[in-house]
Amino acid sequence: MAIANLGLNTLGRLETLPPDWPGGFWWHWLFFTVVIIAFVLLLVMGFIWIERRGMGRMQARLGPNRAGPFGLLQPVADAIKVLIKEDIVPTNADKIVYWLAPVIAFAPALMIFAVVPFQDGALLADLNIGILYVVAISSVSTVGVFMAGWGSSNKYSLLGAMRNVASVVSYEIPVLLSIVGVVLIAGSLSLNQIVLAQDIPFILLQPLGFLIFFVGGCAEIHRSPFDLVEADSEIVAGFHIEYSGMKFAWFYLAEYAEALAISAIITTLFLGGWRGPLLPPFLWFLIKVFAVFFVMVWTRTTLPRVRIDQLMALAWKFLLPLALINLIITGIQVLTWPVALPWVMIPVNFAIMAILVLLWSKLFKLGGGRVEV
Amino acid sequence: MTVALSGKEIASKLEQQFPGSIVESNENSLVVKSESLPELASLLKTAPDLDFDYLTAITAVDYYDYFEAVYQLTSIKHNHSLVVKTRCYGRDNPTLPSVVSLWRGADFQEREIYDLMGIRFDGHPNMKPIILWEGFQGHPLRKDYL
Amino acid sequence: MALKTEPFVLNIGPVHPSTHGVFRMRAILDGEVIVDMEPIFGYLHRGIEKLAEERTYTGVIPLTDRLDYLAAMSNNLAYVLAVEKLAGIPVPERAEYLRVIMAELQRIASHLIAVGAFLNDCGAFFTPFLYMFREREKIVDLFEMVSGQRLLYNYMRVGGLSHDIPSEFLPALDKFVRQMPGFIDEYDQLLAKNEILLARSKGVGILPRELAINISASGPVLRASGVKWDIRKVDPYSIYDRFEFEIPTGSVGDAYDRYWVKVQEMRQSLRIIKQAMGQLPPGEVKSQVSHLLHPPVGEAYGHIEAPKGELGFYLVSDNSIAPYRCHIRAPSLMNLTALREMMIGWKIADAIIIFGSIDITMGEVDR
Numbered sequence: 001m002a003i004a005n006l007g008l009n010t011l012g013r014l015e016t017l018p019p020d021w022p023g024g025f026w027w028h029w030l031f032f033t034v035v036i037i038a039f040v041l042l043l044v045m046g047f048i049w050i051e052r053r054g055m056g057r058m059q060a061r062l063g064p065n066r067a068g069p070f071g072l073l074q075p076v077a078d079a080i081k082v083l084i085k086e087d088i089v090p091t092n093a094d095k096i097v098y099w100l101a102p103v104i105a106f107a108p109a110l111m112i113f114a115v116v117p118f119q120d121g122a123l124l125a126d127l128n129i130g131i132l133y134v135v136a137i138s139s140v141s142t143v144g145v146f147m148a149g150w151g152s153s154n155k156y157s158l159l160g161a162m163r164n165v166a167s168v169v170s171y172e173i174p175v176l177l178s179i180v181g182v183v184l185i186a187g188s189l190s191l192n193q194i195v196l197a198q199d200i201p202f203i204l205l206q207p208l209g210f211l212i213f214f215v216g217g218c219a220e221i222h223r224s225p226f227d228l229v230e231a232d233s234e235i236v237a238g239f240h241i242e243y244s245g246m247k248f249a250w251f252y253l254a255e256y257a258e259a260l261a262i263s264a265i266i267t268t269l270f271l272g273g274w275r276g277p278l279l280p281p282f283l284w285f286l287i288k289v290f291a292v293f294f295v296m297v298w299t300r301t302t303l304p305r306v307r308i309d310q311l312m313a314l315a316w317k318f319l320l321p322l323a324l325i326n327l328i329i330t331g332i333q334v335l336t337w338p339v340a341l342p343w344v345m346i347p348v349n350f351a352i353m354a355i356l357v358l359l360w361s362k363l364f365k366l367g368g369g370r371v372e373v
Numbered sequence: 374m375t376v377a378l379s380g381k382e383i384a385s386k387l388e389q390q391f392p393g394s395i396v397e398s399n400e401n402s403l404v405v406k407s408e409s410l411p412e413l414a415s416l417l418k419t420a421p422d423l424d425f426d427y428l429t430a431i432t433a434v435d436y437y438d439y440f441e442a443v444y445q446l447t448s449i450k451h452n453h454s455l456v457v458k459t460r461c462y463g464r465d466n467p468t469l470p471s472v473v474s475l476w477r478g479a480d481f482q483e484r485e486i487y488d489l490m491g492i493r494f495d496g497h498p499n500m501k502p503i504i505l506w507e508g509f510q511g512h513p514l515r516k517d518y519l
Numbered sequence: 520m521a522l523k524t525e526p527f528v529l530n531i532g533p534v535h536p537s538t539h540g541v542f543r544m545r546a547i548l549d550g551e552v553i554v555d556m557e558p559i560f561g562y563l564h565r566g567i568e569k570l571a572e573e574r575t576y577t578g579v580i581p582l583t584d585r586l587d588y589l590a591a592m593s594n595n596l597a598y599v600l601a602v603e604k605l606a607g608i609p610v611p612e613r614a615e616y617l618r619v620i621m622a623e624l625q626r627i628a629s630h631l632i633a634v635g636a637f638l639n640d641c642g643a644f645f646t647p648f649l650y651m652f653r654e655r656e657k658i659v660d661l662f663e664m665v666s667g668q669r670l671l672y673n674y675m676r677v678g679g680l681s682h683d684i685p686s687e688f689l690p691a692l693d694k695f696v697r698q699m700p701g702f703i704d705e706y707d708q709l710l711a712k713n714e715i716l717l718a719r720s721k722g723v724g725i726l727p728r729e730l731a732i733n734i735s736a737s738g739p740v741l742r743a744s745g746v747k748w749d750i751r752k753v754d755p756y757s758i759y760d761r762f763e764f765e766i767p768t769g770s771v772g773d774a775y776d777r778y779w780v781k782v783q784e785m786r787q788s789l790r791i792i793k794q795a796m797g798q799l800p801p802g803e804v805k806s807q808v809s810h811l812l813h814p815p816v817g818e819a820y821g822h823i824e825a826p827k828g829e830l831g832f833y834l835v836s837d838n839s840i841a842p843y844r845c846h847i848r849a850p851s852l853m854n855l856t857a858l859r860e861m862m863i864g865w866k867i868a869d870a871i872i873i874f875g876s877i878d879i880t881m882g883e884v885d886r
Contacts, residue, residue: 059649155529159551159867225642225715228868304715305642307868308551365718370864375754401818428735430820430848432833443833445820445848449732449746452753456820478735480856489568504561504885514569 032124036113043289044256045075050290051256051297058301079249087245090153097151102243102250105144108137109257116264117192119274119281130191131179134265135172138220141258142168145229145239148251152242160239163308164229168220170315175216177323178209181330182269195273203270204346208326208353210270212319214295217262219311221255223296225303226311263292318364322356376453377401383423383455387413402443402456410459411470411496417446417455418475424448425455428476433486435516440467440492461492464515471496489514526554531870533562539636540881544858544870551866556859563885571845576602576677576812579845584671586830586847587883589632592625592662593825595675600756601821601832602677606814613802614679615758619795620692621665621674622823623788627699628658629826630781633878637778638710640875641719647710654702657695664688677812679805689796696792703785711779720774724861724873727772734856738828739780740877744772750824761798762791774876781878811840827851827878847886851879 056063064071114124149161186197222229240251267288274281384398394409425446432443444457461467471494483494484503491512532543541562547555571579583598584591635651666674731744749766751759767783769776814836822831828850835844
């Protein structure tokens with residue numbers, strides 16, 4: 001049974017919100033739908049600002065600083081610009097597929113937030129298969145991307161779409177296995193219960209799982225250093241080459257909404273969700289989400305990108321064995337560790353992670369790849 | 374210092390191997406007959422004391438009666454250089470033998486000379502215009518173009 | 520159970536963020552693997568060689584700026600060296616030293632762009648590119664002090680330079696030379712052992728030594744393949760035989776070696792500049808040459824070690840005020856000859872990296 005659920009859940013807890021909180025099922029649904037949509041759209045704008053300004057400062061230049069104080073209205077300016085742009089559709093494009101692709105790519109990112117808790121019980125639907133729902137839904141956006149690549153009738157976009165399918169499929173498995181480690185410790189698939197079980201944030205109890213999930217998450221949302229799906233310098237924007245205007249805005253939003261979703265999932269699973277001492281829970285959630293996204297922006301600015309076969313090699317030969325070993329060790333610990341000593345597990349797990357990562361990186365080298373023609 | 378070999382000495386050496394192939398020679402360069410260019414070039418490349426393995430440049434100049442192709446050769450091992458010239462007469466369809474099989478660096482340069490001057494090179498695997506677009510009439514670098 | 524796929528044709532360029540100008544690669548791909556490739560260029564052909572026949576010898580100098588527009592000082596230097604060789608014009612000492620300083624500064628600036636663009640092709644989203652440009656701004660400011668221009672300087676003249684350096688040039692140059700090695704070390708530290716860069720560029724696009732010599736490659740491409748051939752050492756022009764510097768040479772000839780050679784060359788250029796600054800004599804900077812120069816009948820081939828390779832000018836004169844024939848031996852054109860061999864068997868992502876590591880400028884290739 002769960003190790004960390006020791007009944008010490010006294011810090012910073014307001015009362016649990018019942019599942020039909022403001023006044024019945026439909027009011028609850030309406031309230032949270034509006035909250036989720038507003039949350040996603042506003043935070044995506046905030047993320048766009050953090051990325052552009054943060055990346056600019058890291059690159060020894062100012063980011064956008066004209067539109068509004070500190071450039072805060074820059075995403076708004078971008079949105080307006082994109083709305084009034086001409087909508088160009090290629091002649092040979094498969095019309096229905098081309099039109100539907102942005103919708104299918106964006107919708108899953110929004111749907112993930114139905115199960116992310118903003119406060120104890122404050123979520124649209126407290127499914128008791130929460131994290132399974134998240135994993136299932138997040139794979140649907142790949143279909144949207146592939147539809148975009150195919151429907152554009154452009155060889156570059158098809159290449160980008162193929163790369164996307166290959167990379168998402170490869171990274172599903174290590175991500176899933178690292179999630180299972182968390183689920184084992186928390187004892188439940190529901191995201192609300194996972195947050196409630198984190199007296200010690202799971203990043204300390206599952207450092208290897210956190211690393212695997214972070215790397216796999218970056219690869220799934222095709223952010224640098226794995227952004228070869230839309231590599232600017234090779235295949236010129238990949239699957240969304242032929243999109244302009246509002247449809248391109250959907251893809252752009254979808255990219256940041258997925259980044260937001262992955263940040264929110266990392267916060268919920270590993271960093272303790274909304275838990276924290278003094279501030280209201282919603283604020284803690286935001287702080288943690290911003291921190292995770294900042295690390296993502298940091299890696300994007302610093303690292304060059306890998307090649308597609310190196311990407312898949314990383315998933316199958318590096319992350320997957322580590323995830324399996326992580327799962328085995330977590331299982332053994334859940335079964336045999338004495339319940340009264342949770343804090344000792346932290347340095348033990350960190351030591352295991354350090355040894356495994358060092359060992360594996362010595363055994364596994366990226367590179368090579370010339371094919372005999 | 375790269376020693377510029379004297380044209381006269383090399384000419385006398387080559388004359389022994391291939392009599393009748395040298396047209397004229399002076400201190401700076403030597404002029405050879407275009408038919409004997411491949412054999413002479415091969416000798417220049419493979420002879421152990423000459424060993425010209427690096428083709429620095431090929432230029433074509435339009436003197437109104439004839440075209441002259443100038444080959445600047447260098448040897449990396451011995452650090453000496455040589456200038457070899459050859460001429461071809463006639464303004465419609467002049468041809469010269471190609472040295473691509475010896476020095477691959479001649480590939481793009483010979484295509485460019487064909488494109489801009491109109492001199493065809495026999496034996497070049499891909500004699501197509503390289504700089505100007507398909508359908509361009511004329512050879513711009515000739516003196517009678519504009 | 521192998522999947523049967525058909526190769527398809529993909530045009531990379533001419534309008535592409537990473538083809539370093541208007542360059543078109545017609546690649547035949549099998550999935551992502553390049554099966555065959557044909558380079559097509561000529562989109563930037565401006566007929567410089569023909570135009571040069573209509574201008575005076577001094578009037579050709581601005582045309583030479585536009586060849587390799589990222590290294591304009593070196594182009595000027597090659598051309599005026601060729602004219603001086605043709606006409607036998609002496610150059611004053613001060614002008615020689617200043618020419619060396621300008622050429623080496625230009626080499627650093629050009630290599631900064633080359634390395635930055637190469638890393639940009641690798642996918643590091645503009646960060647190293649912008650860091651390199653921050654240093655290049657200082658060099659461009661120095662050049663602006665001297666010639667009033669930021670990119671196309673038109674500074675060298677037949678017989679020397681067009682005018683002397685202003686008084687604030689040497690202190691600014693001193694400050695730059697003292698700060699720059701720290702920056703190069705910073706880039707080295709961030710990039711030289713970067714796992715992803717090593718994985719992307721080690722062993723990629725190997726140019727064997729024999730092939731490099733056979734295709735008349737020159738410059739960093741030739742030296743990365745293991746051939747110790749630098750015009751400044753083997754055929755010193757101007758006063759390069761008075762300076763001490765080394766020639767960095769690679770071993771394998773892959774993209775990483777080409778990158779590494781460029782970084783080391785930047786360090787050696789700083790060494791040369793320091794020595795030249797210390798020995799700079801006073802005097803005039805241009806010998807008396809008439810505006811309408813009539814060189815004697817003859818021909819000359821003058822070459823220098825430009826940042827991209829061996830840049831040579833073959834001039835034929837018939838005692839008139841304009842060159843009879845001005846042929847430009849462009850290093851970027853020669854270095855491209857083996858592009859097909861280097862790319863076959865690799866994927867598109869590697870094709871961009873290989874192409875970026877050769878470092879060409881279309882102004883030179885097309886002229």
